[in-house]
Amino acid sequence: MKGIIFNLLEEVIVSHYDEDTWERLLLATGLDGAYTSLGSYPDRDLDGLVSSAALTLGLTPFEVLRWFGQQAIPRLYSRYPGFFASQPSTRSFLLSVNSIIHPEVRKVYPGAQVPTFEFSDDPGGGLLMGYRSPRRLCALAQGFTEGAATHYGETVQFEHRECMHKGDERCLCHILFSSDRSH
Amino acid sequence: MFPPDEEKLIEEVRKLKKRLARERAARLEAESIAEHGLRQLYEKKEQLQLLGAVAVAANESATVDELLQLTLNKICATSRWQLGHAYLVRQKGNEFHLISSGIWSEINCGWMEEFQLATRVIEKPVMGGLPDRTLTMGEPIWVADTTEDTGYPESEMRRLEGTKSAFAIPVRAGDQVAAVLEFVSEQFIALDEFFLQLMAQIATQIGRLLDRKRAESQLIHDASHDSLTKLPNRALFMDRLTRALARNKRIPHVSFAVLFIDLDRFKMVNDTLGHNAGDELLIQVVARISAALRHEEMIARCGADEEGNRETLARLGGDEFTVLLDEIRDPSQALRVADRIQKTLADSFRLGGNDVSVCASIGIAISGTAYDTPSEIIRDADLAMYRAKSLGGSRYVIYDESMQALGASRLQMETDLRSALKNDEFVLHYQPIVELKTSEIVGFEALVRWRSRPDSELIYPDQFIKIAEDSGLIVPIGAWVLRQACSVMCTLQQEFPRERPLTINVNLSSRQFSQLDLVHQIGRVVSETCILPGTLGLEITESVTMDDTDRTAAVVAELASAGVHVSIDDFGTGFSSLSYLHRFPIHVLKIDRSFTGRIDFDAESLAIVRTIANLARDLGMDVVAEGVETKAQAARLKSLDCKFGQGYFYSPPLDETSVRRLLHSQEMPMPHPRAR
Ligand code: HEM
Numbered sequence: 128m129k130g131i132i133f134n135l136l137e138e139v140i141v142s143h144y145d146e147d148t149w150e151r152l153l154l155a156t157g158l159d160g161a162y163t164s165l166g167s168y169p170d171r172d173l174d175g176l177v178s179s180a181a182l183t184l185g186l187t188p189f190e191v192l193r194w195f196g197q198q199a200i201p202r203l204y205s206r207y208p209g210f211f212a213s214q215p216s217t218r219s220f221l222l223s224v225n226s227i228i229h230p231e232v233r234k235v236y237p238g239a240q241v242p243t244f245e246f247s248d249d250p251g252g253g254l255l256m257g258y259r260s261p262r263r264l265c266a267l268a269q270g271f272t273e274g275a276a277t278h279y280g281e282t283v284q285f286e287h288r289e290c291m292h293k294g295d296e297r298c299l300c301h302i303l304f305s306s307d308r309s310h
Numbered sequence: 311m312f313p314p315d316e317e318k319l320i321e322e323v324r325k326l327k328k329r330l331a332r333e334r335a336a337r338l339e340a341e342s343i344a345e346h347g348l349r350q351l352y353e354k355k356e357q358l359q360l361l362g363a364v365a366v367a368a369n370e371s372a373t374v375d376e377l378l379q380l381t382l383n384k385i386c387a388t389s390r391w392q393l394g395h396a397y398l399v400r401q402k403g404n405e406f407h408l409i410s411s412g413i414w415s416e417i418n419c420g421w422m423e424e425f426q427l428a429t430r431v432i433e434k435p436v437m438g439g440l441p442d443r444t445l446t447m448g449e450p451i452w453v454a455d456t457t458e459d460t461g462y463p464e465s466e467m468r469r470l471e472g473t474k475s476a477f478a479i480p481v482r483a484g485d486q487v488a489a490v491l492e493f494v495s496e497q498f499i500a501l502d503e504f505f506l507q508l509m510a511q512i513a514t515q516i517g518r519l520l521d522r523k524r525a526e527s528q529l530i531h532d533a534s535h536d537s538l539t540k541l542p543n544r545a546l547f548m549d550r551l552t553r554a555l556a557r558n559k560r561i562p563h564v565s566f567a568v569l570f571i572d573l574d575r576f577k578m579v580n581d582t583l584g585h586n587a588g589d590e591l592l593i594q595v596v597a598r599i600s601a602a603l604r605h606e607e608m609i610a611r612c613g614a615d616e617e618g619n620r621e622t623l624a625r626l627g628g629d630e631f632t633v634l635l636d637e638i639r640d641p642s643q644a645l646r647v648a649d650r651i652q653k654t655l656a657d658s659f660r661l662g663g664n665d666v667s668v669c670a671s672i673g674i675a676i677s678g679t680a681y682d683t684p685s686e687i688i689r690d691a692d693l694a695m696y697r698a699k700s701l702g703g704s705r706y707v708i709y710d711e712s713m714q715a716l717g718a719s720r721l722q723m724e725t726d727l728r729s730a731l732k733n734d735e736f737v738l739h740y741q742p743i744v745e746l747k748t749s750e751i752v753g754f755e756a757l758v759r760w761r762s763r764p765d766s767e768l769i770y771p772d773q774f775i776k777i778a779e780d781s782g783l784i785v786p787i788g789a790w791v792l793r794q795a796c797s798v799m800c801t802l803q804q805e806f807p808r809e810r811p812l813t814i815n816v817n818l819s820s821r822q823f824s825q826l827d828l829v830h831q832i833g834r835v836v837s838e839t840c841i842l843p844g845t846l847g848l849e850i851t852e853s854v855t856m857d858d859t860d861r862t863a864a865v866v867a868e869l870a871s872a873g874v875h876v877s878i879d880d881f882g883t884g885f886s887s888l889s890y891l892h893r894f895p896i897h898v899l900k901i902d903r904s905f906t907g908r909i910d911f912d913a914e915s916l917a918i919v920r921t922i923a924n925l926a927r928d929l930g931m932d933v934v935a936e937g938v939e940t941k942a943q944a945a946r947l948k949s950l951d952c953k954f955g956q957g958y959f960y961s962p963p964l965d966e967t968s969v970r971r972l973l974h975s976q977e978m979p980m981p982h983p984r985a986r
Contacts, residue, residue, distance in 0.1 A: 164341040213498060234352040235345045
């Protein structure tokens, strides 16, 4: 996992709680916390930090990741305003993760393992997003999506129809955008 | 406990926090710089790879198509443009337009097929649409948002439906746009100067290959085409004929024909008006024949306006052309084409200030005969052409088996001519030249005949002179004629002495005329045969005089000072420039029989003869009208102040005995006794 994700997590924790909280998390996980955005660090570091945070904050790891994703979006926006500016809506922003954002991420962060989602329109309305990754970070995806909706002044209903955490072979998320409902 | 210390500590912590914040800010900035650098590095690497791959391909690609395909693939794979398409530029007259190359590339693009369809449905790219504008402006065009009003025509907007951005760039070969590459995407793609530069470099690479391919095909074209007329040359014609022959072997009912065209009187034009005029004439002739063939092609295809080359017109060299008529239904088609060619050449050609007429002798060979090699077919067409020429030219003749014998007989005839010289088989006939006013014989033109066996018929020069010329035998034959004519005239002059002694005219071919020791040779004949000075005349054609005008002027002058007259034979045929005449001390103009024959009903012929007569008078020359056959003609000529005539009305060519008899009969009523 790239250092940028750890940096974002640190920023989110520090700004919502304080530096001590972040120190305690590091201490509890046994990590030194020296992350630079361009470096690559073990996936289990993130798992450890999320688990400790869940314990400390009295949340589930799922909820921590989701919250983290939501909170990370404004920070991503301040770092990469172009990705947001070129898309007019949550939906198109989400679609651009496959075609623009993650391909770009690969260019900037050598060795990044970003997911490619399987997007399709749900005949019953909304967007279907398939996700496969050994990291099983569908909660993060939900958080990112919700954060993005907030950014665009929209809301989304996010539903995990299939989930690797429930033993499914992949995650299949159903996303209903407020803009879908309005017409 | 120790408040001051505590304060110090707090102060310390604050400083440390500030330092930490500085350090973090510095780290973030360093990261951001590094990220930016990495991003650029990645881009550069990708682009260099792309450019490198295209450059390598441009050097190695066997075909332009290959290179275009590879380039489109690479661009779509490394950029956000999802679909790429190449158009090629075609020239029709002065118009340039685009056609689809059929080369596409696509990366995750769901509407590829619709777009392809929309692009193909319109036969040509929409006028004023994106690719068309790129062609006319010669500059790349980037449409960052195709959903906005772009000012493109509606059909173009429809074609671009489903896209969000589009981009097109011209590819130049030399100074012309030779292709246009078009890319579309279903995402909005903002103008990217970096990418634009890269594309410009890629376009240059493709242009290089296009340039090279053009140069190659130019080379191939040059090696297989005649530089003057741009027609296929012999090599290419042979190649096409070989193919037609091979196909005919497989599918015998699809036949073909070869026309062998030789221009009559081309050499004369070339010689009298100069090589530039000759070249110009060839170009004009080719244009007319090509048009005639195109017309024929339209008929054969029932007006279908498709391009094809079922007819190949080639220039074998000089004024010899061949036509391959491929896939003809029946031989009559070949005749129709030959006829059309002759008709199309009937009107005169305008060369500089001159009107020139030429016509063509055409030989036709048809694939029905069992041919094994293309040269056999050309040989037969050539033989048929030769027959057409020997029948007087300006006609077409289909090859038949009997001409095979003719071909063999040409060789045979050459051998025969050699032995004829050795065995003294040539005979001279003499046609009287008459003073029109008095009908008195003033001299003769010597005409050669050939009797191959004592009991056989006479063979006339039209049957052997061309072969004699081709083989060079004309020189010894001509020398024999000259000596023979002079010695006969010598005796006639002694037998029939006159105040103005009888004259003798001998024809001189260009081969003879170009002999360096011509004047010397003639001087020797004159002195050895005791012919009276000033009574020998040499007849040369206009073309002979124009071969090398400086030399001609010198030779004619030398001959004149040796007392040998020079006449211009067949004067007035084929061209209208008389201006050169004063350059030579010519004594006599002989008006061609074709004018004499029409003088009493054709105003134009009359005008020509009148002009020649006036001209001759102004230049102090005599005029002899050839081919006088009727009383009316003789009377008309007299009225035009034409002094002399020659023709059947007075007498056909006669053998020596008949000449004596005629001269005797004329002598009787002569009122005045002769001086000698
Ligand atoms: C400005 C926007 C974004 C940026 C810069 C970004 C960047 C990244 C980076 C750097 C990683 C780490 C990859 C690695 O370390 O190997 C990552 C992972 C991931 N991103 Fe994004 N991302 C963005 C938006 C989103 C959004 C909107 C989603 C929502 C669906 C998303 C879903 C994910 C997921 C699920 C992962 C986890 C990696 C895995 O599953 O293996 N990202 N992203």
